Amino acid sequence: MTAPRPSRARRVLLGLALSLLHREPSRAQRFDEEQVKAAYVYNFAKFAEWPATAFTAANDPIRMCVLNDQPFQSQLMRTIKDKRIGDRVVLAVSIQNPEQARHCHLLFINSTHNVEVIRLFASLQGSSVLTVGETASFVDRGGIISFVTQEGQVHFQVNHKAATESGIRLSSRLLSVARRVIE
Amino acid sequence: MKLSFSRLLRTLTTAISIFTAGVSFGQQPAPDLSEASLEELGSIQVYSASKRMQSAGEAPASVTVISADEIQKHGYRTLADILRTLRSFYVTYDRIYSSLGVRGFARPGDFNTRILLLVDGHRLNDNIYDEAMLGTELPIDLDLIQRIEIVRGPVSSLYGSNALFAVINIMTKGTDIVNGLDLSTEVASFKTYKTRASYGRELKPIKLLISGSFYSSRGQNQIFYPEFDAPETNNGIATHLDDDQLGTAFSVISSHDFTLEALYGTREKGIPTAAYETVFNDPGTRATDSHGYADLRYEHTFRGSFDVSARAFYDRYNYQGTYIYSSQTDPRETNPNLDFADGRWWGTELQLRTSVPGNNRVTLGAEYRNNLRQNQTNYDLRPRSLLLDDERQSFVAALWMQDEIAVNSSVALNLGLRYDYYSAVDSSAAPRAALIWKPRHRTALKTIYGEAFRVPNVYEKYYSIPPNVANPSLRPERTRSAEFAWEQGISDSFWISVSAFHNSLKDLITQQSLSSGSFIFENLQRVQSTGIEFEVRGQRSNGLESSGSYSLQDSEDRDSGRALSNSPRQIAKLTLCQPLLRKVLFASLDAQYRGRVTTFAGASVSPFAVVNVALLNRNLGKHLDISGGVYNLFDAKYSDPPSTAVSLQSIKQDGRSFQLKVAWKSGVR
Numbered sequence A: 001m002t003a004p005r006p007s008r009a010r011r012v013l014l015g016l017a018l019s020l021l022h023r024e025p026s027r028a029q030r031f032d033e034e035q036v037k038a039a040y041v042y043n044f045a046k047f048a049e050w051p052a053t054a055f056t057a058a059n060d061p062i063r064m065c066v067l068n069d070q071p072f073q074s075q076l077m078r079t080i081k082d083k084r085i086g087d088r089v090v091l092a093v094s095i096q097n098p099e100q101a102r103h104c105h106l107l108f109i110n111s112t113h114n115v116e117v118i119r120l121f122a123s124l125q126g127s128s129v130l131t132v133g134e135t136a137s138f139v140d141r142g143g144i145i146s147f148v149t150q151e152g153q154v155h156f157q158v159n160h161k162a163a164t165e166s167g168i169r170l171s172s173r174l175l176s177v178a179r180r181v182i183e
Numbered sequence B: 001m002k003l004s005f006s007r008l009l010r011t012l013t014t015a016i017s018i019f020t021a022g023v024s025f026g027q028q029p030a031p032d033l034s035e036a037s038l039e040e041l042g043s044i045q046v047y048s049a050s051k052r053m054q055s056a057g058e059a060p061a062s063v064t065v066i067s068a069d070e071i072q073k074h075g076y077r078t079l080a081d082i083l084r085t086l087r088s089f090y091v092t093y094d095r096i097y098s099s100l101g102v103r104g105f106a107r108p109g110d111f112n113t114r115i116l117l118l119v120d121g122h123r124l125n126d127n128i129y130d131e132a133m134l135g136t137e138l139p140i141d142l143d144l145i146q147r148i149e150i151v152r153g154p155v156s157s158l159y160g161s162n163a164l165f166a167v168i169n170i171m172t173k174g175t176d177i178v179n180g181l182d183l184s185t186e187v188a189s190f191k192t193y194k195t196r197a198s199y200g201r202e203l204k205p206i207k208l209l210i211s212g213s214f215y216s217s218r219g220q221n222q223i224f225y226p227e228f229d230a231p232e233t234n235n236g237i238a239t240h241l242d243d244d245q246l247g248t249a250f251s252v253i254s255s256h257d258f259t260l261e262a263l264y265g266t267r268e269k270g271i272p273t274a275a276y277e278t279v280f281n282d283p284g285t286r287a288t289d290s291h292g293y294a295d296l297r298y299e300h301t302f303r304g305s306f307d308v309s310a311r312a313f314y315d316r317y318n319y320q321g322t323y324i325y326s327s328q329t330d331p332r333e334t335n336p337n338l339d340f341a342d343g344r345w346w347g348t349e350l351q352l353r354t355s356v357p358g359n360n361r362v363t364l365g366a367e368y369r370n371n372l373r374q375n376q377t378n379y380d381l382r383p384r385s386l387l388l389d390d391e392r393q394s395f396v397a398a399l400w401m402q403d404e405i406a407v408n409s410s411v412a413l414n415l416g417l418r419y420d421y422y423s424a425v426d427s428s429a430a431p432r433a434a435l436i437w438k439p440r441h442r443t444a445l446k447t448i449y450g451e452a453f454r455v456p457n458v459y460e461k462y463y464s465i466p467p468n469v470a471n472p473s474l475r476p477e478r479t480r481s482a483e484f485a486w487e488q489g490i491s492d493s494f495w496i497s498v499s500a501f502h503n504s505l506k507d508l509i510t511q512q513s514l515s516s517g518s519f520i521f522e523n524l525q526r527v528q529s530t531g532i533e534f535e536v537r538g539q540r541s542n543g544l545e546s547s548g549s550y551s552l553q554d555s556e557d558r559d560s561g562r563a564l565s566n567s568p569r570q571i572a573k574l575t576l577c578q579p580l581l582r583k584v585l586f587a588s589l590d591a592q593y594r595g596r597v598t599t600f601a602g603a604s605v606s607p608f609a610v611v612n613v614a615l616l617n618r619n620l621g622k623h624l625d626i627s628g629g630v631y632n633l634f635d636a637k638y639s640d641p642p643s644t645a646v647s648l649q650s651i652k653q654d655g656r657s658f659q660l661k662v663a664w665k666s667g668v669r
Helices: A006-011 A016-021 A033-046 A070-079 A098-103 A111-124 A160-165 A172-177 B002-026 B038-042 B051-058 B068-074 B079-083 B231-236 B458-462
Strands: A030-032 A062-067 A088-095 A106-108 A130-133 A145-150 A153-159 A180-182 B045-047 B063-067 B089-093 B098-102 B115-119 B145-152 B166-172 B180-188 B192-203 B206-217 B222-224 B237-239 B244-255 B258-270 B286-302 B306-326 B334-356 B360-380 B385-390 B394-406 B411-422 B426-440 B443-454 B477-491 B494-513 B519-539 B545-557 B570-581 B585-594 B608-620 B624-631 B657-665
Touching: A030 A033, A033 A062, A033 A070, A033 A106, A033 A130, A033 A145, A033 A153, A033 B038, A062 A070, A062 A098, A070 A088, A070 B394, A088 A098, A088 B334, A098 A111, A098 B286, A111 A130, A153 A160, A153 A172, A153 B038, A160 A180, A172 B038, B063 B068, B068 B145, B068 B570, B068 B585, B068 B608, B068 B624, B079 B089, B079 B098, B079 B145, B079 B166, B231 B237, B360 B458
Parallel strands: A030 B045, A062 A088, A062 A106, A106 A130, A130 A145, A153 A180, B115 B166
Antiparallel strands: A145 A153, B063 B145, B089 B098, B145 B166, B180 B192, B180 B657, B192 B206, B206 B244, B222 B237, B244 B258, B258 B286, B286 B306, B306 B334, B334 B360, B360 B385, B360 B394, B394 B411, B411 B426, B426 B443, B443 B477, B477 B494, B494 B519, B519 B545, B545 B570, B570 B585, B585 B608, B608 B624, B624 B657
16 A cells, blocks of 8 residues: 655645546556455355255355455456356355355455454354455464465465365365465 | 635536546456456456445445444544534534534424434434434444444435435444443543443353443533523523433344344433523423334345345334423412423334346335324423323335346446335335446446435424424425535545535425414425535555545525525534554544534524544553543634524533543453
């Protein structure tokens, strides 16, 4: 994050029209972090296999839930528009409290919920929810996949043990790309 | 003034046209990242935006979210304290209730009927005055609030009556926050004390939270009212009449999909202003408001794609006012007049939400509210005589739907429609549409159109104690509102928003003075407001969070052609919060400016600026938070416009005051 120069802040209302004409350099090569993360989340679902008990029918949708994060849920909704994984359509669902997570196949928890994750993992025991977090410690504390951003690039780590315990099979391709795998 | 306003509008239009031209030539199709491989995704350069700032851009309305964190850091004491820091909002206090004005609109003596107040989705406006309680009269403790969402503009398409200018939804804390014993105590100027005890526990599968608080304030020892400066009225000095007491109780029990929430608050306030022409400087004149409810809700997701929520509730609201008049028969005796309101209602609500593949989110809702009692009573004690005994009952039934459509990756459409049937006044429909266009990263353009309505309440229709005259033929008032908002990120941590709005009200229910000196509520023909708001929000790498806003508006009574009373043309706000020691010590400041206001009676109330500061030391010895605040730091002398209840030119507000607060919790954060 770059801090704005105070002088710019003061003149900003007057210089509004002008400043907007400035094109950001190298904009074509850069993406919104949320957009990349949403694309990753969709990919994780493609490379994961849930136990048969997680669905009631062969064409049940895959529910990708987002805990208390409307912008990311909207981004995810745009990313998965008209997408299918096998026979299943994919839904991006916004949930307000962790209790609703029992119905999810995948759950994205942003970094503002860090304090709650231990309790959240405990409540998810015995269910097959692929948890995706945003901090490196997320996988150490029992989460399945977490993003790590290094030098402006988004990578991910996997807790393979936690995945297996939840009955979720992750493909070897996913594991081979991960920056770190906890076995 | 007029000139600067039109120039501002012109500057804005020019800025927008330059900007949109730039976009249409510079835009390039965004590549579909979802088809990228895992390796490709790992090689993409990204930028990140602050969550809170981004969410404002996504919302289909002008929304502000205030968190528990901000409430604690800024040392806000009441909901009114919070609201007065927000763009285009202004709060006036008549030493009984706090009233909120939004976008140039506040009617004297309207009890916030055009603001809808919700606690965890439960409607808090009562069924007699429709009052949204915002000051110490709010029956819930601020420490129990997790976050407050404030939506500006008409949202009758979702909530029905009262949602004309703003909806304030208070979300309470859960057992994940209040875990174990949680205590706090406060000491403040004017002999003010507050104590709260809360306890939260999870005993699987049950979660339990209970809390109680007591607040007591002696208030100002003496207040001078120049209007009463005569030897027979104590030379205009009201002595020990500003006391304020509040008791609240709150509990939530939840298990699986069920949540049972109960709340009760009762507040008694001394009235120093000789309101309703009562005897000046008499401690007997006071008012008590009590509101309690029990609300059972059920939330469940069926087969992975249907979200269902249902609630049933019972509410009770009571008001008792004692007003001391001099006796007609014996001038040495007083004649207490007692004023009562007794409201009881129950209701039920059902909501279905489903995500339709193809990027639609559809919500359907139904609501039924039965007003079992809407009674108003008034009598004199000496001599005993019944002046009003009005008993009413009514019901409301409503259906509504909302559709959120993601048209493509940059355009979203939000449509809503609600139909209400009122047994007492007929039916009303309210539509709303919002179009959000995000032409590029960090830019959101929103166009919002909404209609809203408010049905007259039983107080406006049937209260007939002199000098009030009843008016049973009142009709619902309606508003149409159009808003254009532009949110622009200059960098990831610096955002600007500009919003232009036009509100027009038809058949506005407002109190008019008749030539006989009486007051009557009437459907005033038309009122129109046009305005523009600027806001900047920034976050610096050293942790400084800041926001500032300026709003300029013009409200006019279209029939008389005169400027609307109680309506400041200019409002400016500033809030700052600087961490001094990471996660431990915070210094905060908030400042408000309100321009000149013309009162209902035609007098003028001077502009003012007030600055409040607060210091918070968090996690002291892991369990303790200590905070202190200085309110009205520079001891500014300022006044608020009066309601029609008082015969004062203006109502003097408090000078500099202090508060110290200690909070302790058994659990570690």
